[in-house]
Amino acid sequence: MxxxxxxxxxxxxxxxxxxxxxxxxxxxxxxxxxLSAGKRKKGSLVQYYNVDKKTFNKWLQxxxxxxxxxxxxxxxxxxxxxxxxxxxxxxxxxPNLHPILTKKEIVKLGxxxxxxxxxxxxxxPERFGLPSYNAYRSLKKFPPNSSREILxxxx
Numbered sequence: 001m002x003x004x005x006x007x008x009x010x011x012x013x014x015x016x017x018x019x020x021x022x023x024x025x026x027x028x029x030x031x032x033x034x035l036s037a038g039k040r041k042k043g044s045l046v047q048y049y050n051v052d053k054k055t056f057n058k059w060l061q062x063x064x065x066x067x068x069x070x071x072x073x074x075x076x077x078x079x080x081x082x083x084x085x086x087x088x089x090x091x092x093x094x095p096n097l098h099p100i101l102t103k104k105e106i107v108k109l110g111x112x113x114x115x116x117x118x119x120x121x122x123x124x125p126e127r128f129g130l131p132s133y134n135a136y137r138s139l140k141k142f143p144p145n146s147s148r149e150i151l152x153x154x155x
Contacts, residue, residue: 039079045088049095051141059143062135064091093144101147102140110155117154128153 046056057075060068067087068074099105107114121128121136129149130136142150 040085095144098144098148
């Protein structure tokens with residue numbers, strides 16, 4: 001009878017060790033998740049807007065200087081905080097609601113000419129949702145919010 005009790009004690013001890021190992025494993029998983037939570041890959045923003053990295057960085061330079069104060073530091077990072085991710089995406093706009101337009105598409109949709117668009121933007125860039133005429137000259141594609149503003153003013 002003693003051997004039966006000893007055998008049951010060993011089973012209970014083994015079960016307790018297994019439970020503790022599972023518990024510690026779960027804690028490790030939660031810890032790793034919490035370390036990475038709140039961070040998003042910058043590349044996912046570029047993919048969301050379906051533009052190349054160079055164009056996206058120009059958008060940040062012109063439309064988000066108050067959100068990203070140090071562009072060189074931003075470029076070195078692979079991940080950004082969720083709050084920065086959402087601040088950038090809300091500033092640039094939702095490509096599912098408003099299209100990303102090129103100058104050619106804006107001229108075509110607005111039924112105007114390149115020269116009329118250029119001269120209008122040169123005189124009043126802020127009316128077109130642009131920070132400066134230099135931003136207009138430097139960009140071939142415009143973020144959704146700016147595309148919408150340019151089209152409203154030009155069209």
